[in-house]
Amino acid sequence: MTLFIHPLRQAMGLATFGFLLAGPVQAEQTHYRIDLPAQPLDQSINALARQTGSRILFNTDAAHAVQAPTLHQQLSVEQALRHLLAGSHLSLTQAADGQYLIALPSEPSNGALELDASSVIGRQPVTTTEGSHSYTSGAVTLGKGVQTLKDIPQSVTVMTRQQMDDQNTQTISDLVNRTPGLTASRSPGSGLFIYSRGFSIDTLQYDGVPIPRNTYSLGSYLTEDLSFYDRVEVLRGPAALLQGGDSPGGAMNLVRKRGQDKAVVSLTGKAGSWDRYGLQLDAGGPLNAEGTLRTRTVVSQNDNGSFIDYVRGWNQTVYAAVDYDFTPDFTMGLGVANQKGQARPAMLGLPRYADGGNPDWSRSTYVGADWNRANNDQTSVFLDASYRLNDDWRLKAAGVYMSEHNGATYQALWDALPANGSTNNTYIDWSTDFTTHSKGLDLYLDGQFTGFGFEQTFLLGANYSRINTDDRWARAPTFGADSSNVDHHRPMPDIYGLASRGRGELTEYQITQKGLYSRWSVNLTEPLKLIVGARTSWYDYSYASQSFARTGYSESTTSSNGKVSPYAGLVYALNKQWSVYTSYTDVFQPQSARTSSGSVVEPIIGSNYELGLKGELFDGALNTSVALFRYDQEHHAVLDRSGPMDCNGWYCSKASGKVRSQGLEAQVSGEVLSGLQVMAGYVYNTTRYLEDANYKDKVYSTWTPKHQFKLWADYTLPGNWSRTSVGLGTTAVTGTTSYDHVFDLPGYAIWDARVAYKVSDEVTVAANLNNLLDKKYYQPAYNTIDYNNYYGDPRNVMFSVKYTPEL
Template sequence: MNTQVKLISVVIAMILQPTTVFAAQDDKIDKDIEVITVIGRHAHYKNDEAHAAMRSNVSLLNTPQSVTVIPAAVIDDQLVVTLGEALRNDASVSVGRATTDRERFSLRGFTIEESTNLLKDGHQHFSKYRLPIALIDNVEVLKGPSSLLYGQSTPGGLINLVTKKPTFDSFAELSVKGDENGSLRLGLDLGGSFNEEKTIRYRAILEKEDNKNWRKYQDGSAQESDFIVGSLLTDIDVSDDLTLSLHFDSSDEVAGQDSGALVDDNGKVIGGDALIWDMPWTKVDAQSQNYGADINYQISDNWQFDAGYNNQHNERERWESKPQTQDDFDTVSGLYENKPYDKLEDWQQDAFYFDFVGSADFAGMSHDILIGGNYLKHEYSSLKVKGDTLIGNLNIGTIIPRQALDYADAKAESESYKYYGVFAQDLITLNEQWQVLLGFRFDKQEKADADNDSVLPKFGVIYHPNENASIYANYSESFEPQGNITDDEDANFGLELDPVKGIMYEIGAKWELFSGKLRLNAAAFDIKRENIVLEVNLENNPDFEMITTQEGIQRHKGIELGAIGEINENLSLITSAMYLNAKYDAHNEYQGNRPEDVPQLTASAWLKYSISENTAVNLGAFYESERFADAKNSLEKSGYTRFDAGISYALPLAGNDLLMRLNVENLFDKHYLAGGENGEINVGKPRTVKFGLSYKF
């Protein structure tokens, strides 16, 4: 941590120095002059709040935690179509293996679990499906353990998707996106009020996507997918103090499978970058529905009550050829095994939350208080039927016919659990310079052979050297419930495992420049994940085959730097970098190893320059250093830097603007290996031209 502390100290020292240049500029402003805000065609990038970080409208300068907000303007400028494309703007996030129907991520080197570490509008959301970016306004990245407010999760942090909301004023927006591979996405976004009083407002979104991949099956056909999503949201002002919000969204996707590429011991892609090993008949057919209601009641000037309910239903059927390429591929003959199967899955989840949010003054101090709780019921069932193992041949492009499999012969599995938690948090303002955050949570899970409960503390302190800066430190924890050991061949059979625990210490600084238009961030952190479950083989034990213990420890230390906002009226940017020292401190197999697909150094930068009122250009760069393709650290993927570029032009048309965008992803056609898992790796997309048209009226 010595290097990290030195770098953080430099940033803190800069903040503590008198900002004479900017103060001198501010002194020239007459405070009595009326300020008129002019909204132009080019939106800028800085947001001042991330609601999910504190579950209330607290500014980021008053938040003792590292948080990044990826705003709608960046998502639009980059023609983002997947969540992974948005998250590349934060260097602390790495995109792991991406398959047809979903993406995997890690944050500060720890896996983002699909069932616990992703939020939607600040509340837990199950994410084993392709999350529709058409519904998303911005993305909040909350770094470090956040179990105090959200319950069980891994210690890297949380990702919160903030959806588009109903509007007071009426509008309609038509959009078209596409790329040179033949993908086409048609969108319609409507908003406004149903009545003259504007007490009933709505937002309706519909997008139809026909996607074509640049990678191809062995018969020469491209992997394709059809995706449609629609949503309807309404806000109803029942009274001056009470608002009822209703939401519904539904998506349907049918897509061919692409499990990723196989690389040899030298990191070379076998069969070429564009080859898909799966059979062309593989497919995923997935549907998702969400519906629910939220209320906001203003109890008094200082207190409000929020509560909400959401029901989520996901169904997915998979027809897999499942090429077994990791261990048994014969590089000379081209032969490899396929173990096909059909699988039908169903997830249902009910979630409820409540929050009391308010402020009060007592004992000579100001208190921003949050008291709340949440409940979740999760159910899963599946049917899986396996086919006969068949042999493919890469050298001649053998196409194995699909087998007729019957679910009457399937193996059934199911899982269900409930968990709930209550918490309290107090942000205490001692004076103009000092704030203290105190919080605790009680959490309990009810699951067969896995009942766990936890009590979690959180502590933070913030120092404001001036009104434009803050320096903070925090301590926080996370937990991941485990279960009992159910294998009677295990020497610890019947033992109830403790939750896997994450502990983090973090110090950081935030500094706003240019009258608050640009924010600089720096953070150093030390996260220890302990009680990791280990299975150790007992070779010479006549009674047991293995013993399960919780002696594993994973330690991640790092430093993050970032900047977001406006340099001047023409230049905006979002940029970040992270250095991460990650390894297994204690492990029976991976002692001293670096976790799978975790780079030591990552960086990203995206700049937007407005040439004129109508025209802007963009330039982006994304860097990842070397990473290991497996936890054994047997294969290293080379580092790479990828450049993107784009241009946008607003054409006046019938009293409004037709906004045209043209982007080039991977401008210099850099070959690189992206995320992956279990020996299967995603190949970076080659140079690709993307376009977008939108007209709002």
């Protein structure tokens, strides 16, 4: 929510008022975790209104002259205001429309105050999670505009800033491992694949703008720092309506931090196991008295050791953003971020025995060389503009540009260990140099109206995305390696030498998507809402490759024009707290994987059905959901392991038969008791081939566990212990199957904890303890007998000190 202070004049023309209007009026008994320092009353009122989305009209001159007390309690808006006004000469009343009025005894307090038209600014529900001290959000922007969780007929999770801070969630990999329903699968490179319901999430949204990130495994590492994001919104299940030809796994929307109405500065230092250190500065606020120009800056530096021998690295992030209200109705924002890092990584993991047996490597085992290296440099530019046409209609345009370079040179072991006890193996040396340019644009109009006696909302939009790559890679084997005595000091190769004695390719991708989308909802009766939508998509793909010697040129293209993807849902409100829903989503996903003949695998077609129950309890402090889902699809590309490795140095693909993913999801997020914030999610999910020549009745998503339970709870102690908070959580999963279907990985449960203490209102110290029981386990990945078996982190600790001075 953006705060506007507008000068108003009464009939006498003397008094100045501040007016804050934020979406729907909250219920009188809604309770929030209020955390306000001692400061002038007008600043406390502004912060309270921003956090709660309330309407508060007050005399700014009179309020600024009053010193408000510190407030750290669970209160309703009215209770909080009465605490803030205690001992002052100001009076509090509430108008019939729910707006709160704070006035001098001589001022009108009956709600009949007349305002200039330009001062009345329609605002949507507050979605910013900074300062909310909550593990849930009342609304999200993932589906364009602002929607409450209860009104979306699909499963949605919000990872708030508070939860990310409490769990020391720094990267996308950390986030995925802690988000209910998601699975992080290690890629052969330094990055990861994100899976939901057994399917990858290939497109990420940045402030609602979708751009492809996981088009190919080695180029998009998804190693981004989350320090400059306010929250991450995750939708599980197909998101074709708003993202086009996309994976049925879901959508992930990363929402940036923005400058707020009050100046804030925080400095955080961290130190932990394996010589890990970090320092972060986060500052922002208004630059002018009116609060119309706001900025935000985040600078972060991390040095990372590892439990694996030789492995370490560093990364840094610099982010700056500015937002300006040209008028009360028109706002533009610009943000720029640069993230870079260098590391000596452990690539391709560890091999197993040829029969699938576990060699039980030490977790510190490193099979690379001392010259293993990887670097990443990613620059992103964000631009958006929103215009309020009137009280009911808004127009928003946004764009994202991202330039990313990933390079690596490394050694690894390439073969399974012989079952006869021999230690003979093969070194594989790789060198990669990937450059990616991505851009996305999104424009939409949304609003509400009443027609034919029905309350209705309507959304109409268009988006565009393009990804271009300019890549080169080379690899070469060296036979005669000794897996029991790895040589870490072999001569470092260069990419041209590897290409000359092995294989090297120059490759280019270009993928363009365009689409028109719309969504219409109508309240058919007081409790029943119908939601229908559709998207028309255009998709163009091209891929070209040739050897370093500029020979063996090959090219493949595919396109799809005017494909329509329908969407429908029903939401029935049982009462003010509970609603049931059902939804249908159609999936059409062009593919980039190539067959051994050089053609592109035909598009995926599928359909998703979902039935669920959602609850918004304790006036929005707690959100719950339960969903049953079934998704059927055909033609998904699978590796053709019986064919040649002619596709970018790897196996080519072929279309699979019918696949089904189905199961149950249950989630609770928010405050269950006073001071106790919880995020808990359970997922039961099976994926299997219903029809396929080679895989019928086999598991489809080998790294997706059948049972998954994730829990994190943080409790602020009561009474004299209120400066102390304790957290505890677990990630528990059942066993999975290797990608080559040769061996099974056992399930595991990892326990984490946190203890934090507020030394003062400005300083907080904390300790995060991870893998408390020191469980030894392999991470879900493209696990095979030859390579890509990675251990999870052993027991470790991270200490932090956060300083937030009063400004």
